[in-house]
Amino acid sequence: MIFQNPSSFLFLLLIPLLFLFRKIGIFSRMSFPLTLSDWNGKTFALKGWNRKLFLFVSFLSNALILLAFVALVFACANPVMRRREKVFTSKGTEILFLLDTSPSMAAKDLSYMNSPITRLDAAKLSIKSIVESSEGQTFSLIAMASESAYVVPLTNDKKNFLERLDSVKVGVLGEGSAIGIGLCSAVYHLAATRAPKKCVILITDGENNAGSVHPETAARLAYDNGITLYVLGVGTRGTFTIEYVDPNTGKVRSGYYESGFDSASLEKIAFISGGKYFSVETLSSLSEAISFVSNRENVVQSFRLKTIDEYLYYKFLIAAAAMFVSAWILKRVCLSEIL
Secondary structure, X not given: OEEOOHHHHHHHHHHHHHHHXXXXXXXXXXXXXXXXXXXXXXXXXXXXXXXHHHHHHHHHHHHHHHHHHHHHHHHHOOEEEEEEEEEEOOOOOEEEEEEEOOHHHHEOOEEEOOEEEOHHHHHHHHHHHHHHHOOOOEEEEEXXXXXXXXXXXXXXXHHHHHHHHXXXXXXXXXXXXXXXXXXXXXXXXXXXXXXXXXXXXXXXXXXXXXXOOOHHHHHHHHHHOOEEEEXXXXXXXXXXXXXXXXXXXXXXXXXXXXXXXXXXXXXXXXXXXXXXXXXXXXXXXXXXXXXXXXXXXXXXXXXXXXXXXXXXXXXXXXXXXXXXXXXXXXXXXXXXXXX
């Protein structure tokens, strides 16, 4: 933090001067003695907790006035929070996440902080961690089931990407897994870009069982367009419970799912495109797989540093006003009630 008008801090010298002048009798509070005859009544006195409360509120109100003055001086000094951020002047890697949203992705066979979570939620957590820690890369997202939808176009706006990622739900695009259709859609959106590296990260837990395009055909199309495909097979083998809200009816659908897909077809499409297949059975291994891909596909980019100034004077003004008002309330309302 820097101050553009540091000379304003000289006003802080008024505080010790005020105490000094009051000590020697200048600027002291005026008082007039008033003598009343003894009428054998009770004297006005603050005793016990009433006296302690009065002294505390009086001290608090004076302290608030003092702090408000200090905050006002800081506002006059015009504090500025200065930071630098990178502005990339060349394109980086473009990563497209192809996320399976079929009902089987609602199986809770992964855990996060010792609590079971669905495969889809685990995928979201891993994608989020990579996006938040990335620099210079652009990301996009396609949700896939029996149909596919382009959820987020290529962007480096992390906030917007993560908000749209959170909106992806199980079952919105049907009950199958049209991997071939999803890959074709991903290739279509990446093929026209001029990034030095382009890749698709497919996160799924099953085989292709819907759509009119074979996944191997889509993988060859990706290879022909210079797009690398990484396949993450999520989930463990066994029987697991599934529970999700059907977006079409609003009803809760639940049951048991027998997980035991054959990874051979997923390995093959990754091999065809020049990529790699990852078998993912834990949340940590899922994060490691996505991190590996992100680092492997990273490229050196040119950038410049941009200075961003955030002016903070208005925050100190608001704080000063709030403390002045609080002190006034304590003096005019609370102390009057006690007295």
